[in-house]
Amino acid sequence: MLIALDYRDKRPLYEQVKEKLTNLIAAGALPEDEKLPSVRALAVELAINPNTVQRAYRELESEGFIYTVQGRGNFVSKSSMWQNSKYKEIMEEIRSLFEQALSFGIKKSELLELVEQVCGTERGDKE
Amino acid sequence: MLIALDYRDKRPLYEQVKEKLTNLIAAGALPEDEKLPSVRALAVELAINPNTVQRAYRELESEGFIYTVQGRGNFVSKSSMWQNSKYKEIMEEIRSLFEQALSFGIKKSELLELVEQVCGTERGDKE
Amino acid sequence: MLIALDYRDKRPLYEQVKEKLTNLIAAGALPEDEKLPSVRALAVELAINPNTVQRAYRELESEGFIYTVQGRGNFVSKSSMWQNSKYKEIMEEIRSLFEQALSFGIKKSELLELVEQVCGTERGDKE
């Protein structure tokens, strides 16, 4: 699964687990209906408490990223389940950060350049 | 001072106080060497614990936004003190959010449009 | 038999199997004394554990929907066996949900309209 926790990170562990998994799912690294590691197995792999993994899984499910089958395990959902709401959420975060940036005197041209930079490095991979 | 706290906000109160003050300072609403309200006065005005204001001021000082003179009060620093480091910090945040946005399938064109929107509404104020 | 399981459904599989079978029986699709598929056959058809089917059959029997003949198989009961108790059970569920609905501010008129909608769509099929 290749997940690494960062104990210097201030965020709670279960949030880091969530973030890692959502990134893998969003990037398409985990295809639909793929089985995720069991709660216990992932807990062992990350050397954390099963409850912590379970909380991550529970929240991922309530956000539509995965679905749970009693006695079977956790599986990744169809992307249509999360796509739209996550899109809105991220756009709102960016808008808010943009406004803060402007109030600190950052110029439109700098923002545009930043878009170019980031998209440039990713363009080869995805388009 | 016109600071309003939002108790529904998940962030700690001292962070909200910091944010409001940095915004006022960055926007130029508080000129250099202007005296800020005393810890006690601001605490009363906002109906919060003086410790909370204290912490906000302490961190603002360590970030270079204000300077403290023992027995006199707190004053806003020259903008050269914070300008550069805050600029880098925000740009880094935006870059990181951009990368996350791309991994969730958000397109370059959407980002560019967002820049236009935000700058459009702000342009009249600042340029 | 035409039973489809929904693995995204939160309920246990044996409950889904029960629900599907009771619906078939209640709708009259399975006439009295009709033989049901064997535990093993249904387990294979649905690609689930025979224990799961077993449990569904056991509970259907204790609720009066089917009867078991050792060594012969499972057969659907006369409707008089389950009709009355199931009727009471469902009416009680609806009454309880109605009361909850009212406490959340849902109006009588909305409930009446809902009845019309559901009965309207079903009337063509059944009457």
Next chain:
Amino acid sequence: MLIALDYRDKRPLYEQVKEKLTNLIAAGALPEDEKLPSVRALAVELAINPNTVQRAYRELESEGFIYTVQGRGNFVSKSSMWQNSKYKEIMEEIRSLFEQALSFGIKKSELLELVEQVCGTERGDKE
């Protein structure tokens, strides 16, 4: 607070706590911005583990019924926060139960009578 847990109930304790609180909030028994008992206090009152109460509170918050202020406590939200989504959820539950009822041979007239009964007992209280 007058909450009583039912240990014969099959549902998890945290769900019972949630249900009791949502009912109190929906019925208007707890006005907006009213402070709820602290996690620990309610845990003692109900003789359960604080973690269980906390889970109830956390989920109530994510569903918009209450809001949490670090170091202060939990408070009931404006009804606009939950009204709409809860309305849809309940209507969907009722519709689903209606359809099941019809497949078991329950008549439209019985449903209508049930609406009258329930609304009749409540009408005096609320309209």
Next chain:
DNA sequence: GTGGTCTAGACCACC
């Protein structure tokens, strides 16, 4: 004092 996170370990239901 408040809520929030995490651990360790137990027990249950389902498959």
Next chain:
DNA sequence: GTGGTCTAGACCACG
């Protein structure tokens, strides 16, 4: 084996 709930008890951040 799987996930789900609950307990007991610890530690932290915030006010």
